[in-house]
Amino acid sequence: MTRWGMVIDTDRCTGCAACMVACHAENNIQTVGEVEAGKGRAMHWIRIERYYEGEFPDIKVRFQPVMCQQCGHAPCEPVCPVYATYHTPEGLNAMVYARCIGTRYCANNCPYTVRFFNWFSPDFPQPLERQLNPDVSVRSAGIMEKCTFCVQRIQGAQDVAKDEDREVRDGEIRTACSQSCPAEAIVFGDLDDPESRVSEFAEQARATRLLEELSTEPSVIYMRGGR
């Protein structure tokens, strides 16, 4: 059985924000414009959270990339009245756009605030729409969306593996954020496979998870920084 997971090394991450743009490019995420962004409607499936610690001149900055944690016990799932979000056998917290009627309850119940709502339908003025990824649907107004662990890439790789009649190799699947990360701070893989890189990381002492106290069983593991 596979359980997709991700490891983020906060000591490698420099907050360069390459992953954020990569995510936009891969997942056809709309840009909402200044006015809407001012209302708090900007969409970044992955974001770099910045925290200050201490006072000048001994002040430190901490960066922490946060995307959907693909919780094992996701609070967002049961509250949806129409099964628009549910748990796949591979441990993904799937979002079915076609089913979503936009109660926005899931977003309310997400302790990580990583769900984003399409308040208006997206606008890709010509010829920007030529860039859109054909593997990912464009979401219209009234639909909730969030990080999918680049499920289209997962399925692509699984198809290839199936054609070649083999298992998916560790490291064969790379999410958009992890692939573009200059610091290689993001690693994606199968947490149920003890040989995989993510599993190795997960066993280290630096490993931790966000808001562990809520026992949401996130699939994203953070390697604590050393600064």
Added chain:
Amino acid sequence: MSKRTHAAFVSPYDVREALERLEQDGFSTGDVEIRSSAPLDHDVFPERHAVHSRMPWMALTGAALGGLGLFSLVAWSSSVYPLPTGGMPIVAIPTTGVITFEGIAIGAILCTVATVLYECGLPGLWSAGTGPLDHHLADDHVLVSVTCDEGASTEWAAKALETARE
């Protein structure tokens, strides 16, 4: 071909007298219809006019049916298309319980109303509003109508009602 004699009374107690006289004159309760615009206190009437209702039992039946119905709907519909969410069981008893409760309630409510209508013989849209004295009902009078045979004891009945009237 039968005749009907109607009388309107102001006070229920006069009605009682009238009924007693009618009885003495051998009218069966089936021949006598009493109508009022507000519930009459039952001790006004002699035993044979007493009535009864199956209400509470019907309500309980409805409750049982409703609860069972919704529970099975939930249980079945979640298992024909099983989608795990938040690590909960496919048929989660606590959440199903809430729905079942509402099922019990709605079942009871509908069954109660159905029973009321059935026992009152409603809706009987066109049967009503035929009597000549109906408007007296609006004035809080009590109407008593007696059905009696061809030709026969009409005047008896009338007299009985008359005497009661004074």
Added chain:
Amino acid sequence: MRRRDFVKASALTAGATVIEGCTDEEHFIIQQVRQTTLPGETVWRPGVCRQCAAGCGIQVRVVDGNAKKIEGNEAHPVNRGGVCALGHSLLQELYNPDRVLQPQRLAGARGSGSFEVATWDDAMAAAVQAVSGAAPDRIGIVARDGTGLTGALWRRFASALAAPAPTFLEAPETEVERLAARVALGTDDYPHFDIARAELVLSIGAPFADRWRSPVHYIRALAEMRRGRATRRGRLIQAEARMSLTAANADVWLPIQPGTEGVLARALAGYLLESGGVAAPARQRYERLFPSAPPTLAEAATACDIREDRLLEVAEELAGAENALVMGGGSAAGHTNGLFNVTAALGLNLLLGNLGSPGGVFSPTRVDLGRALSSTGAATPASRLAERLRDGAVDVLIVADADPVHTLPGGFGIADAIAGVETVIVLGSSLDDTAVHADLLLPISTELERFEAAEPGTTAAVAALGMTEPVIEPMGESRHPADVLIALASGLGGGVAGQFPWSDFEEVAEASIEVELARLPGGSGADASDFFDEALERGGVFGEGDPAGAPPGPSGAGPQPAGGRFEGAPNDYPFVLLPFESVRSGTGRAANRPWMQELPDPLSTVMWNCWVEIAPADAEELGIHDQDLLRITSPQGSIELHAVVDPASRPGVVSVPLGHGHSGNGRYAEGRGANVLTLVGSSLVDGTSAPAWAATRVHIERLGEGELVRFGRSYEDMGHDEVIPVGWAPHEPLRKTNPEKSV
């Protein structure tokens, strides 16, 4: 069809395309893009990113002839598979809704921005006429960067015309850093720093995790230094007045007084010399560079305004480290004493004895493919060009893929001077601040639509040359800037045309490679054409193995120690202004890309706008609150910006990101924020021709309330409970409770 065949084919048509017009255009282009794909099938094509000077190698996902996604080319030694935000957004330059796709001729007043569409023939004819009509010495040429073939071609063009050498708009500090490296280490270019294998990196002013020089390369190296080795975690010390992204990632941040970077470096040198851990030859080399006695840490502490004990800690760590290295540049090179600052910083490496050793400094590995095209590395400094423009000594100005009006200091007065030029010919893809002044706007293709052969602007461990065929067909009628140049040259005829015998840039590249074959990695003894094809398959030619070649060391005495001078008297202009490149705006090239506009700045989290970072103490003193609208005035000019009260700002210093305040440049860029460079004067870095862009003082006044679009919390919002994220401190949140808000 194989490449080789069609080069001949296109050779016939190429000249024709220019003279007879666009009739063969499609034919010509279709031949350039190889037809491979089935409908809906994904093809990955190697490419080169030219968004900044770094020149990373990329892989482009192409579906049905459309570019969908950019990933890093793992074979490329510069970025090894990484891509930065700017690189990703190249797709939105390619498919920008406001991109100029046909030649435009001015219709109406200069600078009015009203153009009419022209055919390539007419446009080129007009260009040829203008150039041939002008006296050679009254021609000005501005191109994007001097490195690589295109730069060489412009040089060749200028010399063929007998016109003044072209001006290359590289990052202003690059020249200073190059000179400093030459003086301090004897290398002909900025050296390669083996950060990945170092155990301690002291960066004096160099914001190498920001957008400086080669961001992806350096970020990767930094990460490797930290977590690449099982043995120990490397540490980074950043000495810089501003909390840059690099400083934010540093283990120790020394927020030193701007302009005193050199003093710091010298004082550290003094400590190293006294600590006695320095070998005699190293000491001699260093003293050849700086004969005078270094200042003490105490003196440095006062000059830099840093607690002495913190300096001492750094000095001790530096002395104790196994293999440490020191970088210099960035804002340190932007002060009037920038040359001294960077030289002093780089000089420290002599004392650390890390030249040519793992985790140390290595001499640059530059192929310089274009040297055969133009022997002279000559270039006219931007400041000089500005003078000529101001003196009205330029009749025809050719601007190729550059935006001098926006990217040069306001003190240079380009914006006004350019109005006096008779003819302005702009090769560009958008109606940017320079293009609005154009008489002739020639649409050029992006690096995805054209043949490219580009060297990294900052050398990596090994030599590299990125090469790519067009990844997709050019949009509209856009053309390769070099092809336009070649067409222009052949249009001019005579000697000039003779100097440009090629049909298109691809041929230039092929020819140059045949010449330089032996010097290219894996080139010696290879068949030129096969080598060429393989390179295109791979995305370039890359060296292998570990870096080699130790810098020779100082060639002579370095510049005299000097303090930084600032424009504006401290009384009238109390704040030092530090412009910087934010990952979201760079130098303004990405301004019209929605992805970049909506990308929050990692530190201020601002989107869609420009801002000024000011320390809480200063803000309080001036009664400024977060998001307030401020007027920032320098001796040069004044702009209006919104305040970001930044807990990590050094009091007395304000920072403003570059790349905003475009007068035009499209729907997403127009009129957003202000261009900080309009505040910067004309003063130059001593001993160089580079503008001193960090040598300005400003005055700040509050205009009133304002609104700033943010993605995350502002510092002022964090009044009550600040939690350090779990990733950092598992279950122990750091509390910043202020009394009136606690029960």
Added chain:
Amino acid sequence: MTVSARAATARSHEENLIKPLTAFRPKLFVGSLISGGVMALLFYSWGYQIFNDIGVAGINRPVFWGFYITNFVFWIGISHAGTLISAILRVTQAEWRRPITRCAEAITTFALMIGGLFPLIHLGRPWIFWYMVPIPTYRGIWPNFRSPLMWDIMAITTYLTGSLLYLYLPLIPDMAILRDRALKETPKTLRAFFFRIMAIGWRGTPQQWHSLEAGIKAMAVIIIPVAVSVHTIVSWDFAMAIQPMWHSTIFGPYFVVGAIYSGVAVLMVAMYLLRKGLGIGEYLSDKVFNNLGLLFLAFALLWGYFTFAEHLTVWYGNEHIERLVFNERIFGKYSGFFWTMMVTNVLIPLAILPFPKGRKPLGTAIVGLAVLVGMWIERYLIVVGTLSYTRLDYTVGTYAPSWTEMGIFVGSIGMFLFLYFVFVQTTPIVSIWEVREGHHLEVKAQRQALAASREEP
């Protein structure tokens, strides 16, 4: 006073009651016109939102819920006025209930209709709301009954059905009375036809009376737990979420109390207006106001207690994110709302209701208005106050309602008034037969007293 004399006065009172149904009342007509216009605003704004997408509302990230959910809870809360109260009074056989049951039950029904509208308004894609309805469709997928929103749908449907029937059953005999009058006075009119339909052939035989009363009793017993469950479930929409100051076990009872509290408030205001507007003071007597006032006071105290308990536990628990929301609510951004709420919901009631002089129509009506404002604020605080703050402090939210949301809110008030105006003009706002029954019981009591005194000597 003789029986017949008493009967005479009763008749004349009933005439007052029936006048609005028979005669044309300009005041009521104009009232319904105006309120109808305001109601139109709701449907205009909603249409505007549907055509221009949900984004025209002020809600955002992380404040995903705003005015709509606030109003939803507010109206559902109000709906606990009638049915619940009248049911309780019926079950306890409180004699003074007779005049107020119907106007109370009407409030329930209408408030519920409006409240049920808001979840639809708030949907991102309302045109496929039926994905939530448990019916077999081509989709082959059923709703997720684990979601509190599904519980909502179930509970509200049940409650609405129940309330409608519970309002209608006691209405039948009155309609029969009106029918009988109309058929004599103005036969062959629309009114007569309407009453005839509504009376569905009620005759008023002892058997019918018996079944009806049994039915009403049964309904009263059933409807009480339903009402309780409805607002409990509404509160669970919040309590089931792991959000600060939502995830609280006390929420069920807290909301129920709050709901009844706001319900009584509306009832007070409505009764005051009816009494003034229809001149039926003899039915809605000071005694009634006094008794309800006492109930009102009790709920003011209950609500205050729950509020204190809720906030005390949060403050004492001192969990980081909870304290963040708590501080903002009580000392920070939302303190203005909070303290206003405390004044309107605790201070004003406690200043007026404890005193007999305060429990007169005007006094109770004033308190009613104040409490309405307060209870609305409470819901706003719960929805927006919590959502503005997130566990990972990086994201912070602010919220300001857009004109669309405002319009829909105002429109909903208009809709309520409109429905009520129409109701007053089509049905006797006081249950005639129940009042008559009351008289009969009095008469009976008198006779018994008389008989007793005869036997004395």
